[in-house]
Amino acid sequence: MVIRAITFDFxxxxxxxxxxxxxxxxxxxxxxxxxxxxxVGANPSNSELYEAYKDGFAMYLAAWREQRHLGAHEHVSYIFDRLGAHPDDGTVDRVARCVEEVGLGFHLTLQRGAAESIPQLAGAGIKLGIISDTGLTPGRVLLQFLERDGLLEHFSTATFSDQTGVAKPHPRMFIxxxxxxxxxxxxxxxxxDMPRTDIAGALSLGIMAIRFAGYDDRREPPPADAVIRDHRSLLRILELPA
Incomplete structure (x- = not known):
């Protein structure tokens, strides 16, 4: 099998x-x-606000399991409605953007072997892409971490659920x-890393499915074509020089 492209979950x-x-x-x-x-004149208690926030996140999870995307805008709108507030569209947009950009505060670190393997794969002529579901932190924010680490230039494209409106394993994300x-x-x-979304979605379209178990070793079905714990193992799988 000749592999010309590799896509990664985030x-x-x-x-x-x-x-x-x-x-x-x-x-x-x-x-x-x-x-x-x-x-806008609403002053819920801390517990009322937290319950609305938590229920909004549960709504997101339910949609995600149905291969639908709900993001910060829908979450913020739900909270305002739940608490009886009636802001204009501009306020919802502004607050949703603030909620999204809080995601820049994540202490995200590259997983084992990614910093070394990604430039090597790109240098060997392998086309690279990202296919990832997002929650309150959208793709435009996540890409800033790749740029920070000097890896964004190696990726030709990125597909995030906040762009498509659907979530893995929906075929549209991969296609x-x-x-x-x-x-x-x-x-x-x-x-x-996720069998239900990553592995099932890839296999359904005849894409080679590789499960990354270096952070969370999820062993539920379906089984992947290969399992790695270090991204440098991709070089071996593709029979490329390390």
């Missing part, structure tokens, strides 16, 4: 939040929401990416 595949910043960032997002709510790369599924591989 979360817990290329990057993970080793600093465990999730709780601190949630507090910052709640602070933005509280100020915005006060600005749009491979179309942009101009590579058929039979000549592509996808690397991701």
């Amino acid at each position: 979360w817990n595949t290329l990057y993970a939040d080793e600093g465990h910043a999730f709780r601190a960032l949630t507090r910052r997002r709640l602070d933005h929401l509280a100020r915005a709510l006060a600005g 749009e990416t491979l179309t942009a790369l101009d590579v058929p599924p039979s000549q592509a591989a996808h690397v991701g």
Whole structure:
């Protein structure tokens, strides 16, 4: 099998939040929401705001399991409605953007071997792309971490669920990416950590599925074509010089 393109999931595949910043960032997002709510005359208690925030996230998870995307704009709109606030569209847009950009505070670190293998793969002529679901932190924010680490230039395209409106394993996530790369599924591989989304989505289209187990070793079905714990193993799988 000749592999001409490799696509990567973002979360817990290329990057993970080793600093465990999730709780601190949630507090910052709640602070933005509280100020915005006060600005339109709503003053919920801390517990009321947190419950609305938590229920909004549960709504996101339910949509994600149905291969639909809900992002910060929908989350913020839900919270305002839930708490009886009636902001104009500009306020919702502004608060949603603040909520999104809090994601720059994640302590994201590259996973093992990514910093070395990505330039080597690109240098060997392999086309690289990203296929990733997003939550409150959209793709435009996540790409800034790749730019920070000097890796963005090696990727030809990136497809995020906040752009497509659908979530993996929906075929559109993979098809749009491979179309942009101009590579058929039979000549592509996808690397991701989640069997339900990454592995199932790739296999359904005849894409080689490689499960990354270096951060979270998820062993539920379906089985992948290969399992790696270090991204440098991709060079061996593709029989490229290390």
